[in-house]
Structures are given as C-alpha cells and as structure tokens.
Amino acid sequence: MNLISRRLPTYASRCRPNLTALKTSLQLLNQIGTPVPGLQAAVGTVMQIIEYAEAVKRNRDDARDLAVSAAQIVEALLQATEDLRTDEIDDSFRTDIVDFHNELLRISTTMRNLIKRDVWHRLLNRDGHAAAIVEHRRNLAQAITGYRSKTASPVDG
Numbered sequence: 001m002n003l004i005s006r007r008l009p010t011y012a013s014r015c016r017p018n019l020t021a022l023k024t025s026l027q028l029l030n031q032i033g034t035p036v037p038g039l040q041a042a043v044g045t046v047m048q049i050i051e052y053a054e055a056v057k058r059n060r061d062d063a064r065d066l067a068v069s070a071a072q073i074v075e076a077l078l079q080a081t082e083d084l085r086t087d088e089i090d091d092s093f094r095t096d097i098v099d100f101h102n103e104l105l106r107i108s109t110t111m112r113n114l115i116k117r118d119v120w121h122r123l124l125n126r127d128g129h130a131a132a133i134v135e136h137r138r139n140l141a142q143a144i145t146g147y148r149s150k151t152a153s154p155v156d157g
Contacts, residue, residue: 019064022071023050029078035086038097039077045104046074052111062133063111069140070104100143107136 030043046067053067077097081089110132 019050019054019067019071022068022075023047025075026050026071026078029075029082032078032082034078034081035084036077036081036089036097037094038101039074039081042074042097042101042104043078045101045108046070049104049108049111052108052115056111056114059114059130059133062130063114066107066133066136066140067111069137070107073100073140073143074104096143103136103139103143110136 026043026047030040030047034040049070050067053063056063
C-alpha cells in the first residue's frame with residue numbers, strides 16, 4: 001500500500017485543527033465516497049465522536065483534542081485514497097482500517113460515557129476518563145506511526 005502510505009503524511013499535515021472545519025470537511029469527503037472497505041464506517045464513527053466531544057462537560061479539552069486527532073487521521077485517509085481503485089488496496093491496509101475503526105468505536109464509547117453519566121459519576125471517575133482519553137490518544141498515535149512506517153517500506157503493495 002505504498003501509494004497510500006506516501007500520500008498520508010502529506011494530507012495529514014494539511015488538516016485543520018478545528019472541529020467545525022473538520023466536521024464540514026469529513027461531510028464533504030464522505031459524499032465523494034471511498035473505495036476502501038470500512039473507511040466509510042470510520043467516517044461515521046468520527047462524526048459521532050465529534051458530536052460527543054462538542055457535548056462533553058468534563059475533560060472537555062482532552063475530548064476535543066482526541067476528536068480532532070481522530071478526524072485528522074480519517075480526513076487524511078480519505079484524501080489519500082479518493083482516487084484509488086479497489087484493486088489497488090492490499091489486504092494489510094484493509095486489516096489496518098478495520099483495526100483503526102475498532103479503536104474509533106472504543107473512543108466513541110468512552111465519549112458517550114462522558115456525556116451520559118450523571119454529574120457525581122463523572123466527578124468520581126474523572127481521572128479514569130482522563131486515563132482512557134490518554135490511552136486512546138496513544139492508540140491513535142500508534143496508528144499514524146504504523147501508516148508512516150509503511151511509507152518507509154521499500155516494498156510495493
């Protein structure tokens with residue numbers, strides 16, 4: 001998947017760190033579609049994460065940073081794959097997208113819990129929620145590192 005790997009860092013560096021702009025961009029890119037199985041579902045999950053981040057009361061800055069990180073990765077993936085054909089996508093990349101989407105689902109669950117719990121529960125679990133957000137941020141960073149390491153690979157997919 002060298003083609004995608006070469007494009008991803010370039011597109012990631014162009015992403016906007018604003019939730020509203022990211023949301024609009026993802027909506028537009030989502031309309032274009034993607035040949036990558038699972039990436040469309042990842043877009044929907046990130047849109048939900050953004051909505052949760054906008055509604056979070058506690059850990060607000062961390063939640064928004066996490067939503068921005070997830071959205072930037074998905075935006076870069078969409079841009080890097082928009083003109084690919086399905087037969088240009090290797091199985092390794094498909095597996096990476098499924099794993100990435102599973103992490104997004106875990107993030108979405110954490111964000112939903114930050115909103116749905118009552119005030120006392122959120123207060124008592126504030127540190128736990130902060131730790132979960134840190135863990136999710138670390139997992140997103142590992143996803144980017146994984147995509148970038150494929151960039152350095154001399155083997156074409």
